[in-house]
Amino acid sequence: MQIKALLLSAIIVIACQSCTKEKLNDHDTIVGSWNIKKIIGLNGLGNSATLDFATGQYTFKADGSFEYLDGIGILYKGNWSMYETPDQSYTDTDGNFVSDPAETVLKLDAAANNSVSPPQKKSADLTGFTIIDANNFTAYQSSNAGFTFVCSFVRLK
Numbered sequence: 001m002q003i004k005a006l007l008l009s010a011i012i013v014i015a016c017q018s019c020t021k022e023k024l025n026d027h028d029t030i031v032g033s034w035n036i037k038k039i040i041g042l043n044g045l046g047n048s049a050t051l052d053f054a055t056g057q058y059t060f061k062a063d064g065s066f067e068y069l070d071g072i073g074i075l076y077k078g079n080w081s082m083y084e085t086p087d088q089s090y091t092d093t094d095g096n097f098v099s100d101p102a103e104t105v106l107k108l109d110a111a112a113n114n115s116v117s118p119p120q121k122k123s124a125d126l127t128g129f130t131i132i133d134a135n136n137f138t139a140y141q142s143s144n145a146g147f148t149f150v151c152s153f154v155r156l157k
Contacts, residue, residue: 029137076120109121126141
């Protein structure tokens, strides 16, 4: 009788484990092709034309390679990666808590795949990377002029 109960328990555990799906991590979720559907300047400031990566099509591949076809048809090829920044929250000398939580950063580096010499290069760290759902994510991007923008991406079908 004890063996039957043990065997039944083992079958239930195995059955339950086989039904659970592994949650995709951010790296797996972003693989595919995307467009930016909206760029909003924080505090209404800045011109998104100053961003290294703005309008165009983004393709993230599982091997870490990356292609960006900009709005005027120039193809850039390079690499992408993700990393976590540490939580740097602290209490200042006046006893006030200053929040600076950990965040996911999407790093993009690419060079134009054309005959321009030297090759045009683009690089950006998109901070605050957040998956909304399987077809949408957001991230912050700072321009060379020092303005910050919220970029909303949508997966291409």
